[in-house]
Amino acid sequence: MYKVMIIDDEKAIRGLLKSSVNWELLSMQIAGEAESGIEAVNTIDEIRPDIAFVDIKMPFMNGIEFSKLAIKRYPKLKIIILSAFNEFEYARQCIGIGISEFLVKPINRKEIQETLYRIKTELDNKAAENTEEEPPVMTTTTAEKIKEYLNTHYTSPDLNLTSTAMVFGFNSNYLSRMFRTETGITFCDYLFSRRMEKAVELAKKKTLMYQAAEKVGIPDPNYFGRCFKKYTGKTYSEYQKSDE
């Protein structure tokens, strides 16, 4: 099974994509969705997709910026760009950054299926040569150092599993696994709770939500809002009201 991720700011488009393809038949599954580039950057390390549909025009981080980041972290990732017919200016910037396919909205079911089939073939061919190397051993002190690094850098939106792995010289899979073993909590959860602790603090200070979002390293306020609700059980404004 290949994992598919859909990144688009319009719920309807995401729904349309999901329902217009028989995923089982292509031995694929929808592993996750994201409403913005920011959200995708924060969840991609958990989802670990093989294929990603990326809308070219999104607020906070557009499809091209996201694709550049994602390909750097996952060079084998297949990216399919979704673009409206008048967004040629954006489309031109896609050349040469490693994007696999390019689809023009409105979405045409037949075209999507052909594209996905083409990608599946490529992935099948490559699967055979796929081996992974194991890097040096990680100790408890290293895990502490990583925690410390996260504590000081979590406000940066560029901070994530892969970037941290690169700083400490580990493979990101290995780092993720060992971090959990050493600390009893996943890397993503640790980063998430650090950010949310700060968010709660900011909410108490009456900071506007979109400004708080930027300050904790999640510059998409919509995604930040959902994260906040997940963490506290209340929306940001509800939390602020109840705090009074």
Place this chain on the structure above:
Amino acid sequence: MCGKSGGKKHGGLFAKFSSYPLVKKIRYLFLFVICVYLAFFGLVYVFFIRNNLSDYAEKKNLNTLSAISGNLTSEADRVSDMSILIMTDDAVISYLKSDAGNYTKVAKESVNTLYDLMNVFEGISSIYIFDNNLNYVSASRSVTTVFPRKLLTSAWSQDMIDNAGGYIITVNKAILGENGNPVSGDYMFRTKLNEPLITFVRVINDLGTQKPIGYLAVNLPLTILGDTYEDHVEGDSRFGYLYYDKYIYGDDLTAEFNLIPDHSASHKQKIVGTWGNERIISYYRLPGSPLTLVSSERFYAGQVIPTETALIIVLMIVITLASMLLISAFISFYITKPIKGLVHSMDAVARTGGLQKSKLFLPDDEIGHLKNRYNSMLDEIDALFKELIVKEKRIRNDEFRALQEQIKPHFLYNTLDTLAFMASEDGADDVYEALQTLSNFFTNFLSNGSSEIPLRTEVEVVKDYLKLQKYRYGDIFDDEYVLQDDLLDFKVPKLILQPLVENSLYHGVRLKGEKCVIRISIFERDKVLHLVVYDSGVGMSKERIKGILKADRNDDSFGLKGTIERIRYFCDREDVFEIRSEEGLFTEVDISIPLDGKK
């Protein structure tokens, strides 16, 4: 000119002259020309006029001297005439031949003859006739002492003998001591009053044998020398006589005489003294005598340049200066002033950017033509501007039309209706509702291609637009409408509200992450229609507002800028909007359109 010659010597001077204004240049040029004029007159005076003047003055001086000399000669001729009468007198000849002594009859007769002649010839002091033994007879007006031996022992004696009958002129002048007796001096005769005498002496020859038979001496008072030049004394001219180069009579000009270096010539002249105070000094040797006439007279221009000539020269200089002033005024009036005016009006164009023409009144000459060409150039530029504006308007119109024609509305409407029907058949009420909204939106959006639509329709477009956007993005905002009903029929350019609302949604609301309000208000205040789009989104910084107003066609935010441009065009004025915003709180775009009484 003067700048150029000076420029070679000092590097900066020519550049400095070049940088002067035209008027100043011309003034300096004239100053230079006047200097050249004066220098020219100076040179002409020194090298030509002055030379002529001094030549003339010297000639005149010489004439004077020779006239004076002539006076003395005529006196001598008179004496000579008289002496001939004496020498041909029988009594005198008998006396001289007789050797008889002084108390004879012939001696007496001779004396009578002498007295007779003295009565005829005036101004003679005394007459003496000596025989070869130096016995003598005489006639005298005053008591005179004679020293006969001196006749043959004086400095001039040999000259007298050599002259063989011609007379020579000598002077008797004794210098007296304290006791009244002579102590020195060259004298043969001496009057009781010691007046200096001028003496004409000659040898008397026998008419037959031409052998000397005696001597004749005629004395005249020295004052006759004064008579020779008294007619020529004018101004401060001075005359004097020298005897053997020593002062003897008149003004003592020995010092002046010695200023002339060489005395060998019979006469000589010299100009001495400083500029403006010059004198002509000259001497003139009287022929056949040891007397020298010396003169000193003033030399000045007025002496020789006639007043009329001087007047003409002065007049010429004045006329030249006057004509230069006239030319200067001419150049100033016809050239520099008009150019200055023209430059001034060109500056005004450069400063203000307006194409106002030069209103100078100029004569119909080259500069006038320049002004006319300049004005017609401005006209041409103005015409080009207008043409450009017309062209630009036409292009915009064409673009808009082309955009509308790209859409074929009927096919779209019909398809949407079909889809709505299908949804309704299947009981999908929300799909039906969405399709109806879209259909409405397009109908109002296109408005059959009219470019101006009632505000009411524009509001409908906005409502449908926001409803459709809610389908896409979910319930992220509430839309509110505060409308003044009587304004809704006012016609405005199509799609002036929708782009503002779109701007609010994409640049305000969606970035906030919280539910926002978009409020459209339409009202009239002070005869101005206000269309206000408010959103409680993230707001805009001042930089962001500036950026939006500078956006070009390809930018995301061109919608707002383009709309503002269209409203400016519609109202034909610049001041049509205001953006109020507070970062993190709200943005409010306020479009104002003057109503001018129409609704």
